[in-house]
Amino acid sequence: MNIKEKNAVAVVLLTAPALALVATLAAPLAAAAADEYGREGVDTPEKVITIINKFGGWLYGALLALAVVFIIYAAFLFLTSGGDAEKVGKAKKQLIYAVVAVATAILATGVIKLVQILLA
Numbered sequence: 001m002n003i004k005e006k007n008a009v010a011v012v013l014l015t016a017p018a019l020a021l022v023a024t025l026a027a028p029l030a031a032a033a034a035d036e037y038g039r040e041g042v043d044t045p046e047k048v049i050t051i052i053n054k055f056g057g058w059l060y061g062a063l064l065a066l067a068v069v070f071i072i073y074a075a076f077l078f079l080t081s082g083g084d085a086e087k088v089g090k091a092k093k094q095l096i097y098a099v100v101a102v103a104t105a106i107l108a109t110g111v112i113k114l115v116q117i118l119l120a
Contacts (some may be wrong), residue, residue, distance in 0.1 A: 045119040056112035063105035070098035 084096035 049116050049119055052112055052115055057109055059108045060105045063101045063108065067098040067105070070094050070101060074098065099118035 071094075074091045074094035077087055077094060081087035081091060
């Protein structure tokens with residue numbers, strides 16, 4: 001298998017779980033909207049803001065929890081590296097992933113506030 005084929009396989013293997021994750025995250029959001037608004041639907045900006053707030057709060061909590069898991073894993077890798085440069089490098093990458101998760105969580109709340117301002 002050449003590099004282009006490997007990249008295509010990687011894209012497919014990463015896209016499918018990403019789409020499944022989006023569907024998994026969207027299902028409770030749609031259910032909450034249906035429970036809260038019933039048959040009348042989401043027809044006003046206030047209702048959209050409420051749904052976005054619920055989703056953003058959930059996303060914020062999930063990303064922070066994910067960051068904690070990455071930090072604990074990185075700490076484990078640091079402690080068990082025994083001075084091995086490869087393991088230390090892997091631990092540093094995990095810490096970077098944790099910082100990215102926290103930054104994404106903070107940006108998620110910022111985007112929510114921006115949408116609220118634009119819709120209000």
